[in-house]
Amino acid sequence: MKKKIAWIIDTTGFVTEEFKAHPDVYAVPLNIHFGTEEFIDDGVDLTNDELYQRMKESADFPKTSQPSAGKFSELYDKLKEEYECAIAVHASAKLSGTIASSTAGAEMSEFKVYAVDSLALSYGLSGLIERGLKLQEQGVDAEEIAQRLEKETANFRNYILIGNLSQLYKGGRMSGAQYYLGSLLQIKPIVQLTPEGELKPIDKVRSHKKAIQYLINHAKKDYEEYGVRRFQIMHGHVMKEAESLKQEVLKQMPEATILIGDLSSSLAVHAGEGTLAFLWRREDL
Structure with missing residues (x-):
């Protein structure tokens, strides 16, 4: 029997220790570029100390890029074997193309993903997922959870x-x-x-x-x-x-x-x- 909901957060959000330990929460990292060098924003490929040191020393201004639709599709291909659907909370679409990549990846995988534009960054994403997990515990279905989270962005x-x-x-x-x-x-x-x-x-x-x-x-x-x-x-x-x-x-x-x-x-x-x-x-x- 499949589990009901997988939860997706991108790394513009604050990935808490609770999220890292939660079996149903998946963090999708953005990419960081220094000139021709590319790093994954996972805290391992490039630690915070290393990042700030590079920012001081590098002649190249660092840039970021969202995960590709293909990366999301790979994740969603795996998740659809285990879950009925997913709720993905992403950085504001005005600031990042991540939600568009996520939606395209879901279409490629033919997996039901409710993509929520947090209209925020950092804990603005994390707080919505925390709220969504509580609603799930209360027995609220995925579609209604996504709708409620979209309304709660105003808070x-x-x-x-x-x-x-x-x-x-x-x-x-x-x-x-x-x-x-x-x-x-x-x-x-x-x-x-x-x-x-x-x-x-x-x-x-x-x-x-x-x-x-x-x-x-x-x-x-x-x-x-x-x-x-x-x-x-x-x-x-x-x-x-x-x-x-x-x-x-x-x-x-x-x-x-x-x-x-x-x-x-x-x-x-x-x-x-x-x-x-x-x-x-x-x-x-």
Whole structure:
């Protein structure tokens, strides 16, 4: 007898230790390119330490690419022997072609896959899969789970403090003049994934301390008004800063539960070392 649902997450999401140990969760890695060299974003082919070292030293700006439809098809060919269907939660289609590759791979394999556009990155994907697994435990069928997850994308909140202006400059997302002035004035850009799944700058803050308080102020509003208690801090190779942010959050929101995790390599190449992302989900919308 086949199992009901396989769960798919791509590595723009945060692949938790629970996901790694879960028999029904499958992580599909993106690819990272330094010039002609290609690495798989699995934490083994290229570790976080190696990635950040290469980013500092390489003359080539790193790029990412989504898994091919063929890669997804290979996975789905295997899964259809064991599962009735799959639910695949992917990075925002505005930022990555991964969901298109996944859908094409499912068609090639003739396997029923409910592809959910998370309209997000990082824990925005992970939180939806956690929610989906709970719904499955409650006996909700796959189609309804996918429909509910698509609606729940509206609950995602995120504020991202870019840690390394030079990475944005190298990637062509900032002019030389902007980079010079930003560095000179110690401006801290804050960006956000919009409800439409686009990544946009929303503010610029002078000084790291003010930027940290900016993140906390937005979280505190939902903590007080909506009873949000679970938060996530994702960081770009700055565990001490992530821990410091956690302690400051707990001072101001003592009932909060906070998970800390690394930005995946496929996100780190764009956000840069030193980035801090503060994420949570409002359940009451």
